[in-house]
Amino acid sequence: MIIVQQKPLNQIHEMTKNHKQILILGCDGCAAIIQAGGEKQAQILKQLLEMKRKLTKSPNLNAKAISTLRQCDRQITANALNPIINKYDAVLSLACGVGVQTLAEIYPNKDIIPANDTKFIGTHETPPGTFLEYCRACGDCILNETAGICPITRCAKSLLNGPCGGQSKGKCEVGGGKNDCAWVLIYNRLKDKDQLHLFTKFHPPKDYRISEHPREISPETTQQAEKAQEAKTQ
Numbered sequence: 001m002i003i004v005q006q007k008p009l010n011q012i013h014e015m016t017k018n019h020k021q022i023l024i025l026g027c028d029g030c031a032a033i034i035q036a037g038g039e040k041q042a043q044i045l046k047q048l049l050e051m052k053r054k055l056t057k058s059p060n061l062n063a064k065a066i067s068t069l070r071q072c073d074r075q076i077t078a079n080a081l082n083p084i085i086n087k088y089d090a091v092l093s094l095a096c097g098v099g100v101q102t103l104a105e106i107y108p109n110k111d112i113i114p115a116n117d118t119k120f121i122g123t124h125e126t127p128p129g130t131f132l133e134y135c136r137a138c139g140d141c142i143l144n145e146t147a148g149i150c151p152i153t154r155c156a157k158s159l160l161n162g163p164c165g166g167q168s169k170g171k172c173e174v175g176g177g178k179n180d181c182a183w184v185l186i187y188n189r190l191k192d193k194d195q196l197h198l199f200t201k202f203h204p205p206k207d208y209r210i211s212e213h214p215r216e217i218s219p220e221t222t223q224q225a226e227k228a229q230e231a232k233t234q
Contacts, residue, residue, distance in 0.1 A: 001033060002118060003121070003131045003133075004031050004119060006045075006115060007114070016049065016092055019090040020059055020061065020062055021087060022061065022088060022089075022092050024066075024092045025065075025081075025095070025103070026041060026066065027067060027093075027094060029070045029072070029099075031095055031116065036094070037095060037116055038067055038094075039065065045092070066080075071102055072098045077099075081107075085107060085110065089110065089111065091107070091112050091113065093112060093115060096116065096118040097118040098118075120135075122134050136153045139211045142203065145203075146186045146198070147186050147190045147193065149182055149185050150182075152206070154185070155182035158206075160203040162199070163182075163184060170184045
């Protein structure tokens with residue numbers, strides 16, 4: 001899922017202090033799942049902003065806190081907001097950056113303000129509130145060859161052909177030896193699955209043209225990708 005983290009309250013207050021009519025909009029997708037941007041968090045943020053304005057003697061805030069199923073879905077978002085959007089001069093979004101940009105495209109005349117910072121694509125971990133980056137959306141997935149562990153993301157150097165000389169006792173030198181070496185993890189999992197032949201497979205240098213920004217998926221780009229894959233395998 002997309003991992004987001006709420007900005008400090010003082011920063012959100014500073015971004016919104018010139019607006020009196022604000023729609024605080026949560027997202028019931030990724031942000032709600034990790035308890036960083038659902039309807040409950042939108043309601044709490046509304047209360048905190050109201051208190052902040054009283055403490056700083058700022059103009060009173062007229063705000064409403066709701067959430068949508070997915071802010072990144074244009075149809076869902078437009079259906080939910082069109083009946084009420086004209087009552088507000090700004091939307092404070094608790095979605096990821098995709099949700100914020102979707103809102104800005106649907107309502108170009110409204111100020112769309114991000115309440116969250118988008119961090120990475122990741123997963124839950126213990127203790128609660130801990131999340132780990134697992135995917136960089138590089139566009140060329142080889143997880144079937146690396147036992148489901150992504151070397152691009154989980155190796156600090158994004159190495160494609162085994163560990164470097166900086167690993168010690170299964171730990172990576174980057175970060176002071178706190179993180180596991182991704183390639184040691186890959187080796188051990190392949191060994192457990194009796195698939196060590198995959199460990200010796202050579203991976204050519206990564207073609208980073210695949211992940212040039214901004215990216216697009218369309219019938220045309222899909223055909224181009226298929227032709228490139230055919231040429232690679234010939």
